[in-house]
Amino acid sequence: MIRVAIVGASGYTGVELYRLLANHPHVEITCVTSRQNAGELFADVFPSLRGRTELVCDPVEVEIVAAKADFVFTALPHKTAMEFVPGLLAAGKKVVDLSADYRLRDAALYEAWYQPHTSPELLAEAVYGLPELYREKVRPARLVANPGCYPTSVALALAPLLKAGLIDPASLIIDSKSGASGAGRAAKVDSLFCEVNEGFKAYGVGNHRHTPEIEQTLSDLAGVPVMVNFTPHLLPVNRGILSTCYANLKEKSDTARLVELFADFYRDEPFVRVQPKGSLPNVACVRGGNQCDLGVVVDPRTQRVIVVSAIDNLVKGAAGQAVQNMNLMLGFDETAGLNVIPLYP
Structure with a gap:
């Protein structure tokens, strides 16, 4: 089993990642982080998870996440992500980043629409994670920029x-x-x-x-x-x-x-x-x-x-696509954990 961390787990995308990964056959969620909920039971933050997890929210710190997980999803706001991801890569982790920080290849273009970039050296390496169009580039990547919704x-x-x-x-x-x-x-x-x-x-x-x-x-x-x-x-x-x-x-x-x-x-x-x-x-x-x-x-x-x-927007537009990218990066069946029939009505 691959140990997985969700960094920034207290947002809608974070809990959606947990929902999908909880039923994944090849991973174990070993770390969830939250700045505002550090020290709280994750199931207290999201009562929908009661009976499914005993994890406590960790602080958002690279050392903690790197010690607990092999693969990391960063569901952090833009700017916050670019300050966190380089440390994970330096620790040898593979990362799917769900912020906008590594989606644009041109640092000047990113800075024109967002703010100064603190790790522009990673932009050339980051792979844009839309599997239907960039699947073969996603497979060997260590950093995937999950697309926007x-x-x-x-x-x-x-x-x-x-x-x-x-x-x-x-x-x-x-x-x-x-x-x-x-x-x-x-x-x-x-x-x-x-x-x-x-x-x-x-x-x-x-x-x-x-x-x-x-x-x-x-x-x-x-x-x-x-x-x-x-x-x-x-x-x-x-x-x-x-x-x-x-x-x-x-x-x-x-x-x-x-x-x-x-x-x-x-x-x-x-x-x-x-x-x-x-x-x-x-x-x-x-x-x-x-x-x-x-x-x-x-x-x-x-x-x-x-x-x-x-x-x-929370699944194919965020968490589901992130899991799809993880499956490609780790050599799993691309559909693992994602064969969920949509809810209706």
Whole structure:
């Protein structure tokens, strides 16, 4: 059994990692850390875990984590992660980092959207952990940057079209909606029940920090620099992301042909489900699972293609994808611990 640590376990992503790893056949969770809950029983922090764990939250210290675990998930905020990860690597640990700190290859680009980077020497080594697109690079890595939730939904939606050269990258418009858990567990006025319930609003318009990450992956796929209009919205639900992506087709096509293209592109992918013609994804059908559901439609009047993508932002958008990456890095079956049927209703 591989000993695993969850650093920053008191957030939504941390407890979701625990939920998935608790049923993993090849790992044992030996360490959970939390700054604000250090010394407390993890099951007291999250009563849903009572009867499943006796772990006590450790302080967020490299020495403690390195002594207790072989493999580490860092579910820390950006900036905090970059100060913690180098020590884990120096101690010989493999790491999946769920912050934004190692997702962007260009340190100047990262600093333009976030803050100064304290370990930029690791950016060239970190592998972007979207298995469907970078699987063979993930396998030998010791540091994997787990993708953001919005970028995951967008990249999987557009990869078949960009790889085939069927759309004009300059025409891309991305409209995304996320459940409130995407804002994290910390108390914020904008995430309060009365602020979210029965509401629906855009935010981060023109300046959301996931924009350069989205553009980096889409540029890889297209083979040319890609710039997008990306607008996120806040949904009055706990979980889920629905991204609707619009693009101009370079040549005339139809829905049936593109559904077939998507089905062939993702034929061997265990967590991508391409919907049949006439069916579109619903966030209610991926809740709690590691699936990404995709639907594609061609508007025959405008010859634009519309791709709809649905994921659970805490699973395929965070913890589930992190476990998927761990499985690849450790040589396990990629689906280990992740064969969970989504909750419905």
